[in-house]
Amino acid sequence: MTTVSQKTVKQLKSENRDYFQIAISVDCVIFGFENGELKVLLIRSDLEEYKDHWTLLGDLVKPDEDLESASYRVLKERTGLMDVFLEQVYTFGDVSRHPAGRVISTAYYSLVNIKDHQLRLAHNQLHWHPINEINALAFDHTKILNTCISQLQDKIMEHPIVFNLLPEKFSLRELQSLYEAILGTKLDRRNFRKKFFLMDWLVDMNEVEQDVPHRPGKLYQFNKGRFEGENTEASKHAQVV
Amino acid sequence: MTTVSQKTVKQLKSENRDYFQIAISVDCVIFGFENGELKVLLIRSDLEEYKDHWTLLGDLVKPDEDLESASYRVLKERTGLMDVFLEQVYTFGDVSRHPAGRVISTAYYSLVNIKDHQLRLAHNQLHWHPINEINALAFDHTKILNTCISQLQDKIMEHPIVFNLLPEKFSLRELQSLYEAILGTKLDRRNFRKKFFLMDWLVDMNEVEQDVPHRPGKLYQFNKGRFEGENTEASKHAQVV
DNA sequence: TAAACAATGTGTCGTTTGTACGCACACAGT
DNA sequence: ACTGTGTGCGTACAAACGACACATTGTTTA
Secondary structure (H helix, E strand, O other): OOOOOOOOHHHHHHHOHHHHOOEEEEEEEEEEEEOOEEEEEEEEOOOHHHOOOEEOEEEEOOOOOOHHHHHHHHHHHHHOOOOOEEEEEEEEOOOOOOOOOOEEEEEEEEEOOHHHHOHHHHHOOEEEEEHHHOOOEOOOHHHHHHHHHHHHHHHOOOOOOHHHHOOOOEEHHHHHHHHHHHHOOOOOHHHHHHHHHHHOOEEEEEEEOOOOOOOOOEEEEEOHHHHOOOOOHHHHHOOOO | OOOOOOOOHHHHHHHOHHHHOOEEEEEEEEEEEEOOEEEEEEEEOOOHHHOOOEEOEEEEOOOOOOHHHHHHHHHHHHHOOOOOEEEEEEEEOOOOOOOOOOEEEEEEEEEOOHHHHOHHHHHOOEEEEEHHHOOOEOOOHHHHHHHHHHHHHHHOOOOOOHHHHOOOOEEHHHHHHHHHHHHOOOOOHHHHHHHHHHHOOEEEEEEEOOOOOOOOOEEEEEOHHHHOOOOOHHHHHOOOO
């Protein structure tokens, strides 16, 4: 019985190169919110097998970069995004998941504000897709996407993360609309207000919406101060280098 | 910009062998319950750097085996366990996490009934460690262990998984003691009973404990029927081959 | 044999949390 | 001025949660 604990990697390499026949990649599910819809950033597949299919943004992990760094790199290279919310979800490692060879992929999801980064998209084959209008993605990316959506749905009621999808200032209607888009349900406006004020996640900016064709709503900001020092899931696991 | 979606793995191999310098392993956090304590199955490290340290059970993933299959294999090889609860938790991929080389490791946790499998342990350098008496583990295994414990704590109130740690029939006292061991808190006996009967997770066996030095408690069984067809987290992600 | 002991088994009551819903107020457009 | 639409606030009822007291059953001991 051979384990990585009992032998050095160098020994293993000389014994059996087969152990290094697996490539590892990261795939990023980048969520955005626009026109009351939850959207995902996708790119057209260049593989012949998946012609006309869309795929998640991903890349192979380099030997000298942390797994998490790789996902940040993908984000930066493709979208120009730097300091965004990013969290690991699950690692997909079935032998046959990728037609071109053995690639194990770790999925991350990211929450970004679409408005802030619209310019970079024109340069690439990138496109925002409403999650309700997505057909078949390439590889097992549909499964990856669904896993990330489930994870997101499970988290938003307990953890204040959806603010990453909104502009600095937002109305309660926008916030509720976002929750409805993520959860796929309708929520009661009055109970929604009550709940969020009680949780003390919001700061009243004493400003109101502009240029709306109805009574303007108050604008709020995420109460960052209340959560200072709290770590994201990702940083909890991150090793101090 | 090179992505795995745009080029085949074969092309990449010829271009740059560096992409295949990363080994991938699985590490299993195997939980058991004995004498009112939550325990983890550990093995002595054989690495010189970590002499006298304990480590989790792990092994490198083979090129032709699924990631999940690798963790099942580790379990089977080390403990003889076959059909046990196993679930992926997180993938640790920092460059410097393993002193012997670049190894990315996916952590799984498993829940087993210690009593059923005590015989196999003598053959190996294995030992059950109470989670409250664990000092420094080798590598980043302390971090991995803590991540798995957190995950376990988060799950047991929503999902009926702790039954994997108990014998077929058990008393409510044992069940509560297990929850207390996992959560690290004391619970109110009456509210605990009420909650579990309301959840309808238990089936009254109309039997009582034997050979206890006090009034024997009723024995219950996990209400498997109520959860038929429901998948574990692992099987939700498993690819149909 | 009876009292002391230990652990099981059950109910109550007040608080908190969640959900459904009624209604007044403010702004925009006609 | 009137109407439509959305904001802002309060009430009422139901379910879940937590603290707590007392009766029951079997073992041990005086």
